[in-house]
Amino acid sequence: MAGQNGASLQMDKDILDALKRIIRIGVVQSFDAVTRKGRVKFEDKNGLKSSELKFIARPRHIAPNKQPPDQEDDLVKIACDHCPHQHEAYVMDWNPKPGAWVLCIMRPDGSGDGYVVGEV
Incomplete structure (x- = not known):
């Protein structure tokens, strides 16, 4: 981008990196319909499995x-x-089945806590 200095480009990169930690797409590994919680696997994070996430979307x-x-x-x-x-x-x-791709919103603090917004 013309006219941007190094500090501005670094800030843009930092913002993009933060968004990648917050907004994720993964594959449902397990789901409990009673508690509306389950685990998701993130292929882009070398197959990292989430802690128990809350499924908030109920179409x-x-x-x-x-x-x-x-x-x-x-x-x-x-x-x-x-x-x-x-x-x-x-x-x-809507009760997701294992293997379904879902959109997740994660806490940016690295705690692993987050929510599943819905299926993609």
Whole structure:
């Protein structure tokens, strides 16, 4: 970049390095639906596995004709536009499966504490 001095370039590099420690993409290794916590593996950090992270994103989705064992109250009936009856479906929470790629926000202090924001 024209016109930037060495100190400014170093500051830009330091900011970028800090952001790389804070914002990470990894692969879910384990997940506990009750506690909403799990572990993530970061391939760009030589396969480093996280401490237990909190999964904060809970997008809900509709699963037609699939009754989750712990969400019996989430049954919805959807009217059919082209037929005289209704269809059953279940509104379910997002529970990541091992192997899913997720976006993580980590504390920059190196404590290993952080959050999983959602699937990518």
